[in-house]
Amino acid sequence: MVTIKDIAKLAGVSPSTVSRVVSNHPRISLDTSRKVKQIMEELGYHPNIMAKSLVSKTTQTLAILLPRPAEELFQNFFFGELLRGILTVANRSGYDTLLTTATGEHDEIESVARLVRGRRVDGIILLSSRVNDPIVAYLAQSEFPFVLIGSCQAHPDILSVDNDNTQAAFDATQHLIAQGHERIGFVSGPANLTVSNDRLHGYQKALEAYRLPIRSEWIVEGEFLQESGYRAMSLIMSLPERPTALVVIDDVVAFGVLRGLTELGYKVPDDISLVSFNNIALSELASPPISSIDIGTYQLGYTAAQALIRDVQEQPVQTARMVIPHRLMIRESSLSTMIKKG
Amino acid sequence: MVTIKDIAKLAGVSPSTVSRVVSNHPRISLDTSRKVKQIMEELGYHPNIMAKSLVSKTTQTLAILLPRPAEELFQNFFFGELLRGILTVANRSGYDTLLTTATGEHDEIESVARLVRGRRVDGIILLSSRVNDPIVAYLAQSEFPFVLIGSCQAHPDILSVDNDNTQAAFDATQHLIAQGHERIGFVSGPANLTVSNDRLHGYQKALEAYRLPIRSEWIVEGEFLQESGYRAMSLIMSLPERPTALVVIDDVVAFGVLRGLTELGYKVPDDISLVSFNNIALSELASPPISSIDIGTYQLGYTAAQALIRDVQEQPVQTARMVIPHRLMIRESSLSTMIKKG
DNA sequence: ACGGACTGTGCAAACGTTTTTACAACGAAT
């Protein structure tokens, strides 16, 4: 392995001089600099990053931390977009990115502590919207730089990036109401996620605003999986009184709902209209194409990484709570030609 | 920051002893071990990973290296599955995982060199199937542990994991032939990827085996994008003589083809049958559900990580070239009830 | 009582950097 000393010896200078050449120290003569650089080139020298980190106390590395069952996330197609947003910023700023999952129960904290206390990374991007996430609690108390993608009701004051999910769900519901629907159901995600709660809340607010009845049997909780949508759909459609439209927590779930409806012979959007969230690339390729709230996934990752890096570098961070705008993409699944009333 | 020395002082032992406690050295008395461990617990000690790496010359870190325009990959939905396979193995074996992209042209090599020469990681998982990838060339010559997911015609001897894409395409084509098709087209990917070449080759071999004509105008090259499928489809369908079935390089592309065919009023599978590759979760949710070759994406990642870790740890590695079995998932898109003959 | 094997611990060097401090050489200003 070629070290700074090898270069120094060959160039007839001291190691410190080589180090200064590498870091473009102002008080190095052009001659020395050229000579050293040439030798570095010849030997293919690259500084040992561990040694560098040890003394500089910075790793130039961020961690993307996925909480417990990451399985779900990997399957979910907006994950790639999110990564892309994060990596774009990180690379540009010279940071490497560690992809880590916090597994185990008490272990969960332990695996974060390893990163934090072991100075493994300079900052953490945490993907979570658990209502009360112990990892958030740990990080908040540890004073370690981190940003949350999502939100945590127990810690509203931390650095985080999220959508206005309540407003988004309001918009989605309002759109269905504008299409003439009066009986609207909601297929939700796990109740311990703020994203589920917020969207449910927005849905309810919209119904209230338009004085439409909120029927608890039309609200079904599930997971972020197709199966979940399928099941929720059959549950709702087996009721004596059925809704004419559904707001669905996630596109993948909506795919499950759609499959179920099609199997049962319902026509979308004519029998049942659909609006969902996240606007993954395939939503518009479903048949019919699914209306979906675009949450600016790339922006979410991009903004989070940017804020974190600012924080790490102790530049002033603008706001603790950043909101990425959403946008309703209206497609065929919510454009019924004839509405069935009450 | 709490270091090994702090623990040592409080426990009234030397730093070396603490180190030995941490690494479960056999010749430490139970008493000392307990005392030290308790103090570590109290202070929340975690060893500084950089210092550790510096002396041990191992980082316990792998890099997942995505070649040039990673954009495409992030959009492609089997990426998540692949990551999941890799992370499962890596975590279990105590490795962290760096997600890196090699950007720039000459920079491409430079960014890899930084990882390799700077001892940033212990090994690299390279995602690529470029016919002649300079990164593969660099890594092969550098003696650095790495595994290729995909294959590289210029370096057939390196450690790699791939499918038998030729056979897979043969199977797909044969399936269409068995359904009675005699005029079969092929929507391919970029010509500089071995995956495109292999699959094209398998397709041609199948046609030859059954003495069916190979028509070059029915073979269209494109990208791994929906748009690409859409364009390829309209190109092929504008010909005076049209195929009755298409083999498509990738599910996402097939979605584009399907959309195009539907728009033009063709019925799938009755007018045109489809088989594609990769079997992403949404293939079966298309309408009609798309027949697809499952390439064992999770297995691909899992096997690659496993092989790499073996290599890094200098355990004997079984074979240089590992082949993950594929499986044709037959769905409605290739099950035409009535076949139009030549 | 003695040599040896074994057990438990400490000392110090090493890993490859960065950075503070020091200092030599030089030109310019007094």
Place this chain on the structure above:
DNA sequence: ATTCGTTGTAAAAACGTTTGCACAGTCCGT
């Protein structure tokens, strides 16, 4: 001629670990 600022370089300490070597103490067989 002396002082002073500037420029370029070197020496050495520090970062937090691991680990080979040394050594004191204990236990055992003779």
